[in-house]
Amino acid sequence: MQAAKTKRETCALSLHQLTVLDATPARLVELAARTGCPHICLFTFVPAAAQGRYPLVTAGDVPALKAQMAHAQVTAANLEVFPLDGREDSDAFARALDVGAHLGATRATAHIHDIADIDQAIERFAAFAALAKRFEIVAGLEFMTFSAISGIHDAAHIIRQAGQGALVCDALHFFRGGDTVSDAAVNADLVSYVQLSDGPAQCPDDQRWAEAVKTRQLPGEGALPLHDLMRVLPGVALVEVEVPRLVDRLAGKSDLDRAQDAVDACRAVLTLEA
Secondary structure (H helix, E strand, C coil): CCCCEEECCCCEEEEEHHHHCCCCHHHHHHHHHHHCCCEEEEECCCCHHHCCCCCECCHHHHHHHHHHHHHHCCEEEEEEEEEECCCCCHHHHHHHHHHHHHCCCCEEEEEECCCCCHHHHHHHHHHHHHHHHCCCCEEEEECCCCCCCCCHHHHHHHHHHHCCCEEEEEHHHHHHCCCCHHHHHHCHHHEEEEEECECCCCCCHHHHHHHHHHECECCCCCCCCHHHHHHCCCCCCEEEECCCEHHHHHCCCCHHHHHHHHHHHHHHHCEEEC
């Protein structure tokens, strides 16, 4: 007899800007409301080398965007993206966090690059977490193969030693780094939010960046064990819909259709076996 299915109602969905990178932040709010996502992920900080590639929300955007979000009953859940690479601009980070806080954000995602050792990583993350805490925002550490921290165990060690913050588990990066579902289970207490997408079982190293920002698969259409991953992370209350698919955009699929496809696929993954 087939097991009954039950919806994981405790997970709120957040529509990530990367899923509809061509949409303005104002349009992202509209798309979130129309697809039933109560939250969005916004870029409030973009490194100089990447500016122009991602829609950036600044202090001047806050009044109109905040009013639109209130009308749509949508809040910012997570802020991207804060690189901890030894060249951190604390004042610029603070301005970006302040923008997010005014829009309701409670989380901010950091990546660590260019470290001499793990102690340096701990020091940098602890400093960022303390800064974010001033704005009542929890710092999240995202690990991936094209950063200095590629696996969940090193990332968890940094969080524990820093004494604050949480893990960001991007499912694609998680499995590309060689981690397994059992690795997630061991560190489940530290995982604050999950970013869902899918992909083939393997991806060549030199194609992983392009895969991450352009060619992710809809959850459930690839080979990654997403159901198993979510099953061992029962405490996760936020799932970000992060499914950039350039091929669909180039084929003429509307931003609403792309967002709806991604949201529907994520909801399907969150239908877990009882």
